[in-house]
Amino acid sequence: SRLFLLFQMVVTPFYAAHRGSGGEFPEHTLTAYTAAAGGGAQAIEVSVQISADGVLFCMHDTTLTRITGGTFTSDPTTWTWAALNNAVTVNQRALLGQGWALQPITTLKEVMDRFFGKVIIFLEGKSSASIVPLQNLISRYPNPQNSVIWKNYYTNNSFPWAKAHGFTVWAYTDPTTTMSQMDAVDSLVDFWGVPWEATDAQFQAVLARPGGKKVMSWEVHRRSEVTRLLGLGVQGIMASQWLYLGRSTASQTADQWFAQVK
Numbered sequence: 001s002r003l004f005l006l007f008q009m010v011v012t013p014f015y016a017a018h019r020g021s022g023g024e025f026p027e028h029t030l031t032a033y034t035a036a037a038g039g040g041a042q043a044i045e046v047s048v049q050i051s052a053d054g055v056l057f058c059m060h061d062t063t064l065t066r067i068t069g070g071t072f073t074s075d076p077t078t079w080t081w082a083a084l085n086n087a088v089t090v091n092q093r094a095l096l097g098q099g100w101a102l103q104p105i106t107t108l109k110e111v112m113d114r115f116f117g118k119v120i121i122f123l124e125g126k127s128s129a130s131i132v133p134l135q136n137l138i139s140r141y142p143n144p145q146n147s148v149i150w151k152n153y154y155t156n157n158s159f160p161w162a163k164a165h166g167f168t169v170w171a172y173t174d175p176t177t178t179m180s181q182m183d184a185v186d187s188l189v190d191f192w193g194v195p196w197e198a199t200d201a202q203f204q205a206v207l208a209r210p211g212g213k214k215v216m217s218w219e220v221h222r223r224s225e226v227t228r229l230l231g232l233g234v235q236g237i238m239a240s241q242w243l244y245l246g247r248s249t250a251s252q253t254a255d256q257w258f259a260q261v262k
Helices: 002-010 031-038 079-089 109-114 126-136 159-165 179-183 198-208 221-233
Strands: 016-018 043-050 056-058 119-124 150-155 168-171 191-195 215-220 236-239
Touching: 002 119, 016 031, 016 109, 031 043, 031 109, 043 109, 043 126, 056 109, 056 126, 109 119, 109 126, 159 168, 179 198, 191 198, 198 215, 198 221, 215 221
Parallel strands: 016 043, 016 236, 043 119, 119 150, 150 168, 168 191, 191 215, 215 236
Antiparallel strands: 043 056
16 A cells, blocks of 8 residues: 555655645645646645634645735634635745746645545644544545545644554654653654754664654755755655655756746
8 A cells, every 4th residue: 555655665765745845836735736746746745724614725834924925914714715715825936936826725625535545645734623624524535544644743632543543643853852752652653753954863863763663854855955864764755845856867957947937
């Protein structure tokens, strides 16, 4: 199964497209997820928020400031889905180029309906209010444990539910998380997330933990970072520039500046 491939890290490094490869495409949009999956990504990472009227949608931030280029600044969870859907668009032209079209916000159901069973989906509820609705939604899909990885910060209290329902759990840590802090939740975790900014010593300590659990680092942007991480023994890469990092050679050598699209 896809999860067996990931859990065993048969392909090393195993790459996942962070936010749909948000350093190359407007993050957490169908455009991003489609581009990453179409390019061959085996996994995508999806952050989930919930609207004021209970619709789960794909977004990382707790304000609309960055994702809309400053057009709106409020908390997206205070909006109804109708208002978000009609008034708010994802504008990442400052990062990705002025040629990019504005993108609609995507519901989680749209992502699940399109990609479930085709790629591994790392799912993270970004607020307490989103957790139970997220659990309820993914439980409607057949054998979701074979396609969905439950992702969250290592102190999150949703891990017992995930393990009780057979999900693989990826728990991510801080650069300074101690081994004793990890011990407290180790039985609920299948593999660990360590940020690329952590020291070599921190990576080595996590990789040497009893049980030999795999480590996936995030969010990785540069090939030099990949080289360092693989040299330390990291097996998984959560990549913000999946197309760039996941290929050994450049996939596009022609100058595309005229299009103003990264």
